[in-house]
Amino acid sequence: MNKTENNKAWFLVLPVFVIVAFSAIIPLMTIVNYSVQDIFGPNQRVFVGTEWFVDVLGDPRLRDALWRQFLFSGLVLLIEIPLGVLIALAMPKQGWLVSVVLVVLALPLLIPWNVIGTIWIIFTRPDIGLLGVAINGLGVQFDHTASPLDAWVTVILMEVWHWTPLVALLAYAGLRAIPDAYFQAARIDGASAWATFRYIQLPKMRGVLTIAVLLRFMDSFLIYAEPFVLTGGGPGNSTTFLSIYLVKVAVGQFDLGPAAAFSIIYFLIILLFSWLFYQALLNVGTGEKR
Amino acid sequence: MARIELNGIEHSYAAKPRTEADWALKRLDLVWRDGGAYALLGPSGCGKTTLLNVISGLVYPTKGSVMFGDRDVTNLPTQQRNIAQVFQFPVIYDTMTVFDNLAFPLRNRAVDGATIRERVEEVAAMLELTPELDRRAHGLTADAKQKISLGRGLVRNDVAAVLFDEPLTVIDPQLKFQLRRKLKEVHERFNLTFIYVTHDQNEALTIADQVVLMNEGAVVQVGTPQELFENPRHTFVGYFIGSPGMNLVPCAVDGAAAVVDGQRIPLAAAIAEKAQAAAGTLELGIRPEFLRLVPAGTEGAVPVTVIAVEELGSFKMVEARLGEHAIKVKLSEDKHLPGESACLVFPPERTKIYENGQLIE
Numbered sequence: 001m002n003k004t005e006n007n008k009a010w011f012l013v014l015p016v017f018v019i020v021a022f023s024a025i026i027p028l029m030t031i032v033n034y035s036v037q038d039i040f041g042p043n044q045r046v047f048v049g050t051e052w053f054v055d056v057l058g059d060p061r062l063r064d065a066l067w068r069q070f071l072f073s074g075l076v077l078l079i080e081i082p083l084g085v086l087i088a089l090a091m092p093k094q095g096w097l098v099s100v101v102l103v104v105l106a107l108p109l110l111i112p113w114n115v116i117g118t119i120w121i122i123f124t125r126p127d128i129g130l131l132g133v134a135i136n137g138l139g140v141q142f143d144h145t146a147s148p149l150d151a152w153v154t155v156i157l158m159e160v161w162h163w164t165p166l167v168a169l170l171a172y173a174g175l176r177a178i179p180d181a182y183f184q185a186a187r188i189d190g191a192s193a194w195a196t197f198r199y200i201q202l203p204k205m206r207g208v209l210t211i212a213v214l215l216r217f218m219d220s221f222l223i224y225a226e227p228f229v230l231t232g233g234g235p236g237n238s239t240t241f242l243s244i245y246l247v248k249v250a251v252g253q254f255d256l257g258p259a260a261a262f263s264i265i266y267f268l269i270i271l272l273f274s275w276l277f278y279q280a281l282l283n284v285g286t287g288e289k290r
Numbered sequence: 291m292a293r294i295e296l297n298g299i300e301h302s303y304a305a306k307p308r309t310e311a312d313w314a315l316k317r318l319d320l321v322w323r324d325g326g327a328y329a330l331l332g333p334s335g336c337g338k339t340t341l342l343n344v345i346s347g348l349v350y351p352t353k354g355s356v357m358f359g360d361r362d363v364t365n366l367p368t369q370q371r372n373i374a375q376v377f378q379f380p381v382i383y384d385t386m387t388v389f390d391n392l393a394f395p396l397r398n399r400a401v402d403g404a405t406i407r408e409r410v411e412e413v414a415a416m417l418e419l420t421p422e423l424d425r426r427a428h429g430l431t432a433d434a435k436q437k438i439s440l441g442r443g444l445v446r447n448d449v450a451a452v453l454f455d456e457p458l459t460v461i462d463p464q465l466k467f468q469l470r471r472k473l474k475e476v477h478e479r480f481n482l483t484f485i486y487v488t489h490d491q492n493e494a495l496t497i498a499d500q501v502v503l504m505n506e507g508a509v510v511q512v513g514t515p516q517e518l519f520e521n522p523r524h525t526f527v528g529y530f531i532g533s534p535g536m537n538l539v540p541c542a543v544d545g546a547a548a549v550v551d552g553q554r555i556p557l558a559a560a561i562a563e564k565a566q567a568a569a570g571t572l573e574l575g576i577r578p579e580f581l582r583l584v585p586a587g588t589e590g591a592v593p594v595t596v597i598a599v600e601e602l603g604s605f606k607m608v609e610a611r612l613g614e615h616a617i618k619v620k621l622s623e624d625k626h627l628p629g630e631s632a633c634l635v636f637p638p639e640r641t642k643i644y645e646n647g648q649l650i651e
Contacts, residue, residue: 179379179381181377181378181379181381182381184346184348184368184375184377184381185375185377185381185439185442187367187368187369188346188368188369188373188374188375188395188443189394189395189398189442190369190395190398190399191394191398192398195394195398199383199385199386199394200383203383203384203385204384
């Protein structure tokens with residue numbers, strides 16, 4: 001059979017190239033551009049190679065922010081994933097209550113992020129906030145503007161309140177997709193509630209939980225608006241996460257070179273960890289025994 | 291091990307059933323012999339799955355009682371009924387090995403390790419799963435997964451009955467045959483009561499000793515495959531069983547013969563006598579396999595017109611016209627066709643008369 005050489009088909013994928021170029025590649029290249037040059041103004045630039053990267057990696061404040069970020073994302077995943085699954089397991093399976101629960105759960109997801117921060121500022125104020133007054137009323141000193149621990153507790157609480165519903169909704173969708181026959185078989189096999197969860201529900205939720213872990217990791221690792229509004233990164237630097245620090249460097253100090261180098265490292269970390277989580281969750285429990 | 295008795299079972303999914311159509315099951319009395327192989331056969335929506343669920347305890351009947359031996363289990367949950375079930379789609383525990391899958395029901399019942407190993411290995415050998423024991427159940431073929439489902443029932447020694455809900459639906463035709471034979475073998479070896487739901491009559495007729503034919507929530511006939519084929523008690527059995535089903539034509543009875551469009555078809559004396567006394571609508575039924583096609587003008591035979599002949603490999607399907615009515619005749623491949631005009635012989639012992647759908651006998 002004769003093949004006709006015709007490369008015109010490439011024009012069909014051109015729109016995709018253009019969109020991806022403008023939405024991802026060109027902005028990213030701008031960052032790369034900044035990260036390897038020292039720019040003083042229009043037409044005043046010096047190529048500096050890896051200097052900014054070396055600078056940034058040696059910055060102890062950045063390293064602190066990085067560890068803080070890992071601790072934060074780790075805690076968020078450890079709390080939100082099991083909690084979301086528990087909520088999904090406890091949710092009603094039929095009747096009018098389902099819609100009510102779904103709407104109530106989705107509410108925090110609909111609130112703008114900076115508003116979330118404001119809500120929690122007021123909610124936790126020791127003088128007028130419901131939570132703040134209640135906790136202080138119990139005799140526990142609680143003030144997130146003064147104590148780093150209280151600030152952390154508040155930020156984590158806020159994050160859990162804001163995003164656990166997403167995990168719960170995903171897990172619920174995963175649970176509802178399990179055919180009834182599995183539960184009938186488990187009853188016939190005499191499986192306990194725990195065994196049913198461990199061997200049916202959990203494995204069947206693998207897909208949605210993978211998505212939940214990835215989304216929650218990426219989002220919590222990038223968190224900015226809520227803690228910025230709530231604590232402004234303080235007290236001291238105790239809740240200065242990576243993106244808050246990045247904005248301080250880029251906008252506050254106008255150090256675009258180090259900020260760009262920092263952004264690229266940031267991006268690579270997220271990419272690396274997302275890939276690791278994805279691989280781990282895809283393969284857990286599917287390997288051959290021998 | 292016990293016989294299963296259903297006494298006056300009625301079930302409705304509606305909270306307050308009003309019309310006849312609200313009842314998924316209408317007044318069932320059935321006894322399942324210990325160790326019997328039963329097929330529950332019927333068209334979609336006839337209530338066979340509901341009946342299965344009543345036995346397994348997934349559905350509690352609105353009325354009536356379910357007895358396992360001397361034990362009334364009507365309101366007992368599935369766990370306490372000593373049944374095993376194989377579902378339409380394979381249900382296996384994905385993350386476990388085949389061994390762990392088979393051991394699961396025993397481990398849940400706190401059986402000791404040595405006994406578990408012994409039982410699992412015995413069942414695995416029977417089901418030809420021994421080479422797969424250490425593999426993850428996840429990647430196995432559909433037929434192996436169905437065998438695991440069955441195996442989880444067989445490892446237990448307290449199982450009174452194994453229920454099958456159309457278990458071969460997702461199996462390749464080639465493997466279906468093997469698995470059917472395997473089921474038969476398992477039944478003979480373990481001597482368990484098998485209750486097998488299917489809408490495929492071939493499956494029902496090969497697996498079961500007794501076929502329970504259902505229609506619209508009621509049992510129409512219970513019998514051996516042969517009884518259902520040769521002696522349908524109801525016109526529904528006649529046309530549902532067999533391929534094609536029974537020929538059914540409206541008729542009148544005059545003396546010792548049935549009259550169809552002016553043609554006299556001789557009947558067995560006893561049946562003709564009862565049919566004459568019957569007041570309802572009469573139908574004559576005969577299976578295509580029992581009709582004989584003979585040359586036109588043959589004495590005592592009914593003249594028909596041959597309309598079409600289909601060659602179907604090992605047999606011929608002849609469509610003929612008797613007066614107003616179409617009649618199908620199944621002939622063996624080597625039979626010669628007498629031509630367009632022919633005569634049909636209705637053997638009297640095979641010719642049935644139905645009054646309002648019920649067999650006169």
